[in-house]
Amino acid sequence: MNGVDLLGAVAGAITTLTFLPQVIKTIKDKSVKDISLMMFIIAAVNEAMWIVYGALKSDWVIILTNAVILCLSLTMIYLKLAYTHKKTQP
């Protein structure tokens, strides 16, 4: 693996975990008012598209990377709905 491929592999790994700090902060703070639900819905649909693309290309890196990001996006969608619902209860 040369330097350029190593850079691509590291960048890909970081891309996979980009949403993680937001998931951790949201679980800790239990507050979602400022967070865009639409962003995470678009992200989830996008990752599903990349997973289909990776499957059609038999590219396991694309499949696994986007499967992890999809899990993080779905987690944020769940947290956004759960904590928004919790706040609206009397």
Added chain:
Amino acid sequence: MNGVDLLGAVAGAITTLTFLPQVIKTIKDKSVKDISLMMFIIAAVNEAMWIVYGALKSDWVIILTNAVILCLSLTMIYLKLAYTHKKTQP
């Protein structure tokens, strides 16, 4: 361009604009308490890495896609710092 490549191009375009709903919501609401600054710092560093990777590979799609996402990430970092600072002023 066959179906698979079209899927990749559309997925790439959507990836580019994933952060846009959050930028719009933050500009509208002017509230950033729930937003993870670390996520957007990691995203910005990550996109810079992808831009270097794209340059080394002479791949304009990777360069342009990540340049747009980098602008959105830097916008969110600015908004997070600006609206956090504004709230702490007496």
